Amino acid sequence: LLSEGLEQVFRKLGKRGKLSESDVRNCLRDIRRVLLEADVNYKVTREFIERVGEKAIGAKVLKSLTPAQQVIKIVYDELTYLMGGSAVGINFSPAPPTVIMLVGLQGGGKTTVAAKLARYFRSKGKSPMLVAVDTRRPAAVEQLRVLGLALDVPVHSPDANTDPIDICTDAVTAARRSGLDLLILDTAGRLHVDQEMMEELVKIRERVRPHEILLVADGMTGQDAVNIAGEFHERLGFDGVILTKLDGDARGGAALSIRTVTGKPIKFVGVGEKVDALEVFHPERMASRILG
């Protein structure tokens, strides 16, 4: 971890009430394994361990904690700091309707999240409309219609026109006409490496100008989280992330991976199949979860 020069300095400081290098090294070896078990990406883990190593080595020894406990505390604080520290609200437009666009891989939970967001923002005084932009998946439109019906939230679905861009622009017109101030676009799941499908999202973004693009990612995603988020970030760009299915026992290391690689905040987490199972993201809770 340290250069030869620093090592020399270190050996001299050794027993002076500072965390010794070997204390830190041994602890970090275990922490590395914990993070990998928690699905934090390999390169993100390596970078993170180096960062923590720098903070921990030479840190003043606290009387109430063992060296290992102290390193863990530094790790926990660093994790919390890295994943937090951003405004996690949604940017509402001064000129309604505000448009939120949901994107992500197949099966991540977008359609369910769309309904959850509609319910959440309605409880905050907004008048939402759901837009079924997925014309590919069998019964996707029906799925959103059923969810909207149960919530008594209007759902704009494609008529004869199945062009995703037209569906969205028609929805904006319809929302304005009805005085609705929030549009939630539920797009089809797609692979980040599907050029054509990623291009479709770029075209929707350019024509419809959403105020907020949210990546909906499965909370049990492993190492691939960096590729998925990285590609969506580069090709399309997004403002925040919603991590789903965290009601299970997945550790959720993808949260740190995505945040590290894109710099974008996690805004909400999905914690169940029902429409009320949506929570605002708490970085300290995620940090404890990742550390197991």
Add this chain to the structure above:
Amino acid sequence: IKGHRTLDEEVLDEIEATLLQADVGPETTSKIISRIRERGRREKMEGLKAVKKVVKEEILAIMDSAPTADMSHSMSIPRPYVIMVVGVNGTGKTTTAGKLARKFGKEGKKVLLAAADTFRAAATEQLEIWAKRTGADIVRHKSGSDPAAVAFDALSAALSRRTDILIIDTAGRLHTRTNLMEQLKKIKRVLGGLLEGAPHEALLVLDATTGQNAIPQVDYFNQAVGISGIVLSKLDGTAKGGVVIAIRDRLSIPLRMIGIGEGPDDLRDFDPSEFVEALFG
């Protein structure tokens, strides 16, 4: 000697990075690396290429360690052959059920689909479209009804209609939801009560993008209903699905098939050597 050892450590680091980034997980990765070190003491292994070859052999040994029963059947199989499709939310169960209906339909088999997901919005409608697409029949109840009742009705229908293959699509459920796992056990009991030996297959559909959580998923589902095989879906993405090596090593459940797309023909038999090559690709 000292120079040689340093090179091997660099090579091992690179192998370790590849395996970890493929979701093989730290425990199974260190197990594989230890085996490589062991073999390195007994046999000559110089350079990355040689070590990679040995790693591939070791992984293949794990992947091939249990017999892969062939799903394209002989005449002696029970009729109907009952396949239950299970797994956590969003992994591709309904789509896989549809792909299986296509596969068996093409083999000239009479297929019946059972819409036993009575909970999720438009789950039945989704499966109905797959039935139309693949020429399979479908049994469904209204939303909110008992999934075990759907399974029972479907099996009764399959028996009376002399169906060859009955595929039961179940609702996604997190393995940590005890009540939902109990529901799955009930479906299994009901099937076995009507036809001894049913379900003949319980396929767990696992999303290739899933990390280490795949291990408890397989473990819990296996304890609940006994998993006869895994289908690894969404391998057309960039995820390597390396966690199946850890699963095979610990639970020896065979990996049967892979999903490589959203269309009806995007289902392949699992090929261990192709899989191992792709890990290092």
